[in-house]
Amino acid sequence: MSPLIAEYVATLGPRATGRIRGRARLEIADHGSVLLSEAGAEPGTSDAAADVVLGASDAVFRAILSGAQNPITAYMTGKLRVEGNVQRALKVSGILTGS
Structure with a gap:
């Protein structure tokens, strides 16, 4: 596991625990998946296998995690790709933003 993926796992693990049904996959361009x-x-x-897949660059995911980028705006401007259940994508965006 790359250090970058390990960092995402460490950051998102506590945020996701008990808050999501099914599975979501984050595709971090050129780095791997969480x-x-x-x-x-x-x-x-x-x-x-995942119910929803969110794909973006590391920079976009980091901006979302820090609160500098709204995930819905990122999706609408093409910075964030979503495949699958949009309602689950909204739940995942809440996990990413810590809300």
Whole structure:
């Protein structure tokens, strides 16, 4: 596991625990994937099953995590790609922003 993915897992694990049903996959461009579930966060693979997939660059995900970028605005401007259930994507955005 790369240090960058380990950092995402450590940051998002506590935020995701008990807050999401099913699985969400974050695809961090050129770095790998993180799977979020009710159990927390873990390193993922690009083919891991998920109800929703969010894809963006590391810079965009970091901006969302810090609160500098609104995830809905990122999606509407094409910085954040969403595949799958949009309602679950909104739940994941709450986890990413810590709200």
